[in-house]
Amino acid sequence: MSVPARLTLDHTKLLAARYRAASERPYLATALYALSVVASDRVPTMGVDRHWRCYVSPDFVERTPVAELAGVWVHEVAHLLRDHHGRAARLPAADQRDAHRVNVAQDCEINDDLISDGLALPEGRMEPGLFGLPSGQLFETYLPALPPGPPRHNCGSGAHGRPEPWELPGSEGPSPLGATEAEALRRRTAESMRAHQRTRGSLPAGWRRWAEEILEPTVDWRQALAGAVREAAAWASGAVDYTYRRPSRRGAALRGVVLPTLRRPLPRVAVVVDTSGSMGDDELAAALGEVTGVLREVGIRGNRVAVLACDADVHAVSRVTSADQVALGGGGGTDMRVGIARALAAPERPGIVVVLTDGHTPWPDESPSCRLVAALIGPDAPQPPSWIETVRVPS
Structure with missing residues (x-):
């Protein structure tokens, strides 16, 4: 054949x-x-x-x-x-x-x-x-x-x-x-x-x-949000103070004198979550997971992180170590000013406030004395005031 x-x-x-x-x-x-x-x-x-x-x-x-x-x-x-x-x-x-x-x-x-x-x-x-x-x-x-x-x-x-x-x-x-x-x-x-x-x-x-x-490549919102939170954490923790808990090594040269040493404290962080009816649970969970993950990476965890679920009023304040511990409440109107004000009124004032919202909310009239980062969820989120650091999270 x-x-x-x-x-x-x-x-x-x-x-x-x-x-x-x-x-x-x-x-x-x-x-x-x-x-x-x-x-x-x-x-x-x-x-x-x-x-x-x-x-x-x-x-x-x-x-x-x-x-x-x-x-x-x-x-x-x-x-x-x-x-x-x-x-x-x-x-x-x-x-x-x-x-x-x-x-x-x-x-x-x-x-x-x-x-x-x-x-x-x-x-x-x-x-x-x-x-x-x-x-x-x-x-x-x-x-x-x-x-x-x-x-x-x-x-x-x-x-x-x-x-x-x-x-x-x-x-x-x-x-x-x-x-x-x-x-x-x-x-x-x-x-x-x-x-x-x-x-x-x-x-x-x-x-x-x-x-x-x-x-015109789109920047991955996760990278942008992580970068903004890291930068805010570095800025807030850059403030130094004196402490006597760890005396200065220079004190050995001065007999009978105890000198304080400089410390760089970890900042406290408040995450204000928009739980109004216009927000989607999937987008919220993804953005919140990114924020808490970055905070863990930079050493901010435990009782230094407070999460506030907020629509037109603050429904819940919880201290978390991971995103899955957060119970989201609300579902009504939207006013993130309430959540920001509540966060700043805490006895232990935060150095960073991160707001997760669709942007359809009033904003404070002036910049607070802390770092404010807004993660705007969805393609139609309005632009907040220019003094607010902004990261856009697509749906």
């Missing part, structure tokens, strides 16, 4: 498809031409590794029309531009092990944009509608909703992050792109998209969102 001859990759057809993709979507041209081609009989269709090498099955090229090959080119480069392998590495370990399910979720994130943009794709493509899911989401949102099943698609480690047997080692084959080069390529592509949108006015929603995030 004769063994069928292996197909030779039809480079002309493959490169004609890439030329078509780059011509019709010029904002992707630089990224498309950055991909180097590796022919492989082991790859099912086309796939990419994290080094921007595109592995191509000669049989797949033979049986697929140029228009659909152009769509696959765009699909594969989208995995790399959207840093799917980097994002997959941040998933929980159990999800990372299910690489092909991750790949399906990533395909759903990409293909709804490509289909709405009029790109032709081969049969069997994955899209959110097949699973009863809405369009326009990130793959991390799709993943938990996908049912388990046999492997369906494999776009390589440039997508799901796990090396495949048909991929070359990092230093072999065509010159690999490094992480710095890849990041520069993403930024250049995002700039091309912005220019395309200005001149032609049309860009798929997913690409528009991606380009905005690359060119």
Whole structure:
């Protein structure tokens, strides 16, 4: 029995498809031409590794029309531009092990944009509608909703992050792109998209969102809130005082004289939580957890932290060591001035007041004699007075 001859990759057809993709979507041209081609009989269709090498099955090229090959080119480069392998590495370990399910979720994130943009794709493509899911989401949102099943698609480690047997080692084959080069390529592509949108006015929603995030990255609210609380704690604890509990070492030079030493006290912190009806429990819990976690890191805990649940009145004052000890009450109107005033009226006045609110509240007329940080929860939170340190927490 004769063994069928292996197909030779039809480079002309493959490169004609890439030329078509780059011509019709010029904002992707630089990224498309950055991909180097590796022919492989082991790859099912086309796939990419994290080094921007595109592995191509000669049989797949033979049986697929140029228009659909152009769509696959765009699909594969989208995995790399959207840093799917980097994002997959941040998933929980159990999800990372299910690489092909991750790949399906990533395909759903990409293909709804490509289909709405009029790109032709081969049969069997994955899209959110097949699973009863809405369009326009990130793959991390799709993943938990996908049912388990046999492997369906494999776009390589440039997508799901796990090396495949048909991929070359990092230093072999065509010159690999490094992480710095890849990041520069993403930024250049995002700039091309912005220019395309200005001149032609049309860009798929997913690409528009991606380009905005690359060119104007959103600061993680957790980092911003943690930084504000740490800075406030450092400012408040910077105040020094003298104490005789630990005499100064310089006193040894003065017989019969006891000198005090300087101390740097830990500040007391009040967290005023808006529990009015407009606030969501999930956002409150997340923001409160971040605040108490940061306070623990800087050594402020126990009876130095008071949490006040407040809407139009103060409902509860509790001293906590972790966020899960807080009982949130209230649910009526909103006036954070009441909570701030109550915190500052405590016998042991706080050096820091952190307010967690949706911002729809009156504020004090002037800055109190302490550090005041407002964590504004939700996209429509009004801006407080300029003297209040502000961190925005998206819903």
